[in-house]
Amino acid sequence: MIDDGEIDFLISEGNETAFKKKLYLLMQDQQPRVSFGQVARVKMQQFEAAEIAKRFHTFIRPLGK
Known part of the structure; x- marks a missing residue:
């Protein structure tokens, strides 16, 4: 499941303005990139x-009893 702002950003299809804003944010600020990576690693586990x-x-263990 994708949680907007937790490990990525959800952007409506064709919303070029929102895409540009989020891309600019990621390019200018290291913190969300680091945070997204940390949360993604935990979720991946x-x-x-x-x-x-x-x-x-x-x-299934309880089903076998």
Whole structure:
């Protein structure tokens, strides 16, 4: 799921003005780039194979009882 302003910006299709503003912000300010990268790395860990396997096992374990 994409959360606007958390790991990226959502911009309506064809909204060139909003795109330019957000691009300019990212070019001028390092903080959002760093923050987006940090949050994205944490979110990415949720989709690693070991994490998915652990969640799946936790989910199906009660079904086997």
